[in-house]
Amino acid sequence: MKGRRALLMLALAGLLGLAAVLLASRWLLRQSAPSTVRIVVAAADVGLGQRLAPEMVALADWPGHSVPDGAQRELAGLAGRVLKSSVQRGEPVTAAKLAPAGTLGGLSALITEGKRAITVRVNDVVGVAGFALPGNFVDILVHAQGAGASDAAVSKIVLERILVLAVAQEVARDDTKPRVVNAVTLEVTPEQAERLDLARGVGTLSLVLRNQVDPRPAATAGATRFTVLGAAAGAPQLQPAPAATPRLAAAPARPERAPERYCIGVIDGNRSSKECL
Template identity: 70%
Template sequence: MKNRRALSMMALAVVFGLAAVALASRWLLRQTPASSNKIVVAATDVNLGQRLTTEMLKQIDWPAESLPRGALRDGSKLVGRVLKTSVLRDEPLSEAKLAPAGTLGGLSALIAEGKRAITVRVNDVVGVAGFALPGNFVDIIVNTQSNDRAISKIVLERILVLAVAQEVGRDETKPRVVNAVTLEVTPEQAENLDLARSVGTLSLVLRNQVDPRPGITDGATKGTLLGAHEAAATPAVPAAEPTPAPPRVRAQLAAAAPPARSCIGVIAGARRTQECL
């Protein structure tokens, strides 16, 4: 009797336990869709300009409360799209990081709408010792002759560096000395830059990434560069005063001079004469 009662209590406990597990599982399944969502992220590190493939994409659960702005959910629609910025593994993808649909891969995918890409030849000095890397902004100075005088003037400001040599990656911070830099410019800026490199020599000036203020200058000439220094270094020359002659020379000059003569006028009738003694 006692064994039967113990077995019935145990069976009842098992039934209640299974019911509790079933209810808890059902509750958790109902809560999961409300608290997380699947979004598309990069399955591996992908550089800008690359075309996305299926192997580069995956879906992961992401908390609904902190979904990234513009996060994408359907990875199948992203196959074949081109990145215009580098992404890291497990980084969410969005339209802001993708070139327009139909864009071919490579440098052309990085050029903003209405802009152009132009390449200028540089050396280790002109290229800011290799610190002008893709993604940086530079100003461009031209040194030329104007009205028979040398002048250096900033002709273009806040120009985006698209590539150095044949590299467009923006993840490196180590300087690279190259012989060419590709810049993103407007059509008008492209014309000015082409004219500037034909009339003088170009230099790149690396600028702060977040500083939008223009550098308004009149340009530097030899006069403005050295004018104040030359004025201070060259004293005014006083007017030369006549040097008095020595006493002996003055005496000789006085002796050589003819003696002074006194003259009187004589009137004789209608004639008038002058006699000197």
């Protein structure tokens, strides 16, 4: 009898232990499994300025604790919207990456509200050897000649931290390979557009590539021949004096000859004399 009771107690203890293990494991699984939400992600790589088609987006599970700000929860209303920045496959589509509803595709969708796009002609030197790519910031340098003979040429930064919207007809910003093109489109304010248009009329333009995260202005007074070359550029050029022609030494003055006189001899008795005329 005592043996049966001992066996029953052992069996009951084993069942209770097994139940405790199962309950603990289920609790741990619930605690470790993160909650997920469904958000809109890109179903394919989409470039900036493109319109979203229904097959370009899809709903996907995303960890609830890391949902990005502005994430879209519904597919409805996204068809036809234009992207302001490119997205990769599986990347969330957020409100910050979408242009306002009704925006047409293309370059106009990339222009910030209140700004304008202006295109300037460049070459391999002016365009920083092709490294001025969409998304980069540049300064605009103008080199102008003086209006008169006495006015020195000047080189001056006229615009700073200007965003490059496009190079030629390309607006992709995920490329780092330099591209030599003949035109660059810049994003400027209306006032900056006026200054840039005037600057390219009075001189030649150059783009100066700058650090992406450097907002400090460059307070410069411009460069002239005098500031670059020093005092030698501003000093008048002295012409060498012509070599003096040697002069012949004056001949010594000859003494004047007395005028010739005519003389005659006079004999008076035993005296003689001489009279000259």
